[in-house]
Amino acid sequence: MEEELAYKIIVIGSVSVGKSNITSRFCDNAYYPDIVPTIGMDFKYTTCATLDKTPKSVRLQVWDTSGQDQFVSLTTAFYRNCQGALLCFDLTNRTSFEDLDTWFELLEKHCVVLPPLLLVGCKLDLVQNEVEEDNCEGNIIGSNRQIARSEGDGWARRHGCLCYIETSAKENLNVSFAFQQLATYVANSTTLTASSQNVKQPSHRLKDNREKQEKKCC
Numbered sequence: 001m002e003e004e005l006a007y008k009i010i011v012i013g014s015v016s017v018g019k020s021n022i023t024s025r026f027c028d029n030a031y032y033p034d035i036v037p038t039i040g041m042d043f044k045y046t047t048c049a050t051l052d053k054t055p056k057s058v059r060l061q062v063w064d065t066s067g068q069d070q071f072v073s074l075t076t077a078f079y080r081n082c083q084g085a086l087l088c089f090d091l092t093n094r095t096s097f098e099d100l101d102t103w104f105e106l107l108e109k110h111c112v113v114l115p116p117l118l119l120v121g122c123k124l125d126l127v128q129n130e131v132e133e134d135n136c137e138g139n140i141i142g143s144n145r146q147i148a149r150s151e152g153d154g155w156a157r158r159h160g161c162l163c164y165i166e167t168s169a170k171e172n173l174n175v176s177f178a179f180q181q182l183a184t185y186v187a188n189s190t191t192l193t194a195s196s197q198n199v200k201q202p203s204h205r206l207k208d209n210r211e212k213q214e215k216k217c218c
């Protein structure tokens with residue numbers, strides 16, 4: 001059977017941060033509060049419009065991975081030829097933010113070319129309507145929020161991410177925007193050829209191009 005031509009996007013991050021729900025919100029416009037943990041990985045195809053002045057329609061194959069340690073050797077095998085990655089953490093869970101360095105190292109280790117990365121703070125609805133005060137040391141007072149927006153921005157800049165975006169799959173906030181930001185960058189820097197296995201990666205290593213990426217951060 002012929003493989004469908006699509007840009008391959010992986011969604012990674014620690015257990016329960018909300019990877020499956022942002023994927024199902026984006027691909028099926030569905031939210032599953034009682035979703036079971038992902039076993040290994042799952043993928044979905046979808047089509048979205050880029051955010052260019054003249055939008056293009058692009059086909060994406062979104063790989064939703066498990067955050068469980070026991071599946072890491074399985075899931076990292078699929079990092080290799082991805083064209084973009086959403087790196088997710090839970091805005092109410094400090095440990096999931098601290099884990100980002102480990103996920104980033106896994107990407108560096110398993111990708112021949114580090115893919116364009118977008119940092120996603122999930123479960124925005126749980127922190128959105130609360131009084132928040134960032135005391136400039138990264139401590140949040142009076143909120144479920146455990147990671148200040150400025151910390152997310154800082155991590156994204158230091159690691160050459162295209163963008164840091166806070167989302168809620170539950171309330172459908174910014175989810176499509178996050179995928180579209182990544183898809184737009186990928187579609188404008190990567191060529192799909194006859195076989196998706198032959199997808200040309202962007203010719204630069206993102207790691208060597210941090211300065212440029214930092215300026216693009218939204």
Ligand SMILES: Nc1nc2c(ncn2[C@@H]2O[C@H](COP(=O)(O)OP(=O)(O)OP(=O)(O)O)[C@@H](O)[C@H]2O)c(=O)[nH]1
Nearest residue numbers: 015016017018019020021033037038067168169170
């Ligand atoms: N309030 C709120 N809860 C969410 C949101 N996204 C996910 N959750 C909840 O968080 C839990 C985990 O969500 P999943 O989407 O399964 O998380 P995951 O990252 O795919 O987890 P693993 O597959 O185990 O790695 C579920 O109980 C969801 O209902 C969100 O946007 N808002």
Ligand SMILES: [Mg+2]
Nearest residue numbers: 019020037038
């Ligand atoms: Mg999952």
